[in-house]
Amino acid sequence: MVTEAGAFDTELGIVKTGKEADLYLIERAVPGTTGTLLAAKRYRSTHHSDFHRSGSYEEGRVMRNTRDVRAVGRKSAHGRSVAAGHWAASEFAALSLAWRSGVPVPYPVQVSDTEVLMEFIGDGRAAAPRLAQSRLHGGELADAYRQVVEILTAFARAGFAHGDLSPYNLLEHHGRIVVIDLPQIVDVAANPQGMDFMYRDVINVSTWFARRGLDNDPESVFADLVAAMW
Template identity: 50%
Template sequence: MSHPPHPSSPDAATDFTFDFVPLADELEPGQRWSTWPSVEPLMRGPEPLPAWLVTASGAVDTELGVLKGGKEADVFLLERRDLLHPDDAVVMAAKRYRAPEHRAFHRAASYTEGRSVKRSRDQRALDRKSSWGRTVAAAEWAVSEWGALRRCWELGLPVPYPVQCDGTEILMEWISHDGGTAPRLAGQRPGRGLLENWYEQVRDVLHTLAGAGLAHGDLSPYNVLVAGERIVVIDLPQVVDLAGNPQAGEFLRRDCVNMARWFTSRGLEVDGEELFAEVLAHAW
């Protein structure tokens, strides 16, 4: 029976080679190493992970530009590419809540009734509206939207897949259509058949949310994207608990009335109060 030569024997190889692929020494402006490896597991998207998601440690995030500006947050397009497998790349939406000095959380108090933060120190800072409290608020709103996105995804609702949450930044699926960002429902003028289809999808969203004891809280044609025949609901930081927030019923009513008004304006007669009563009956 033969044995491989001992490393110290004359027959042993004196050197060896291996193949490797060098990574970039320096990143370009607007790039960073993927933050996926450093994000806590609970702040990563629910399993099963979608096939398009890039989770490689050697991936690079590249800024592609601003997608949408807002009072509380800005949304950017961000490409994540695996340097070892350049064909593996995905474009995502990066929602970043603003720094304290550039932010205005309008109507925040009415949405956050019934919520609390983990540390009493942070809660006191929020109550005093100190500079630290405003910093906590940004992170809390990001975490609130992250939790709402995950919950809605797990309920089977048409929302962007939540990729990860890191501080005040949420990465999520970019909803596209025909090579660009899917348009908002507000600007659409569909034919009767598609209008009815979209209404049934919106109605199902309201029913499912209410059945889980939730209301979107700010649902309007501006917070609904359309990708062909499919609708996708976005902007979820203010999702409220129907049992925990004393104003939740009014938020739910407003959601129903806002959506009913838009469909009626496009030729599909929808009574907002009737829709509200119907949805409320399915709550819990």
């Protein structure tokens, strides 16, 4: 239903703001039917947008329009607009890849200019909490940890790393862990720092679980991820 030509969208308000994008709640409906809630992530293209870490993530990617490449490098108004659109397209492509690879991500609906429309993860109009907000400790987190390792493994098998994985971009929805914020997804083979990004993802989540009292072995997990790629 969410992709039907006769559907129309109603904006219900903002869910959260971020450094580079804001997330809005959208209801999409066909006249005479119950609507479906979607999340619209809108990248900013104005002067306050901050794509400060994009360089290392972008290694191994190609932007074909040389004028756009120069504009992004100069950080002109046009360049920032191009960057916003580029990151929106990158996130939609990453969501699509992750979905096809069996990674639990919001279903990607469509991309338009600087906006990515995707499945809304939550109950009613309330977004699912981030894993970082969980009050669980020790063994109570064992299942969440297992799911996170499965997520890392699914990325590795597809030849990619999330690139910025942490408890702040993992949602917990009725016991299911869902990954969000994927524009910086890294092709491990094409990016010279690919393995470093993968290792950092492991360390980030491992450290959080350890602080919450769940013992784990990040070096063993990383070794398994490397093995899963071949």
